[in-house]
Amino acid sequence: MFGDMMGMMNKxxxxxxxxxxTKKRLDTVTLEEKxxxxxxxxxxxANREIKAIEVADELLQDKEQLEDYLVLTLNKAIKKATDVHEAELGAVAKEGMPSIPGMDAFK
Structure with a gap:
């Protein structure tokens, strides 16, 4: 019993x-949204840190349009990065979970 507990703690x-x-590696994974x-x-x-924003010259003529573009595109970019982030961390967490009797029913 105690050995099992130590094994789970090590796991x-x-x-x-x-x-x-994985979190450190996700700092090096870049995503683009247009x-x-x-x-x-x-x-x-993939850790949701903005690295660059490129704006076409024609968007610079209309402040309101640029703001709308920024909101829409940033939200899509953040969602994409969040999906990658959660999938990667979820896979690592699931792989590393110790086998606990009776917990298979919750998968």
Whole structure:
């Protein structure tokens, strides 16, 4: 019993280390999102850190239109990055979970 508990604790520590490694790796994964007409492009990491924003000159003529483009495109970019982030961390967490009797019913 005590050995099983120690094994589970070690497995949890290993998983925590893998999660931290995955978070660091996600800093290097870049994603792009563009407006439907390619006038605005957002580049960000899978950890949702914005790296670049490219704006077409014609958007600079209309402040309200630029603001609308920024809101829409940033929201799509953040959603895309969040989906990648959650999928990667979820996979690591699921892989590292110790086998606990009776927990299979919740999968």
């Amino acid at each position: 949890i520590k290993e998983t925590q280390a893998k999660v931290e490694e 407006s439907s007409d390619d006038l605005l492009k957002i580049t960000l990491t």
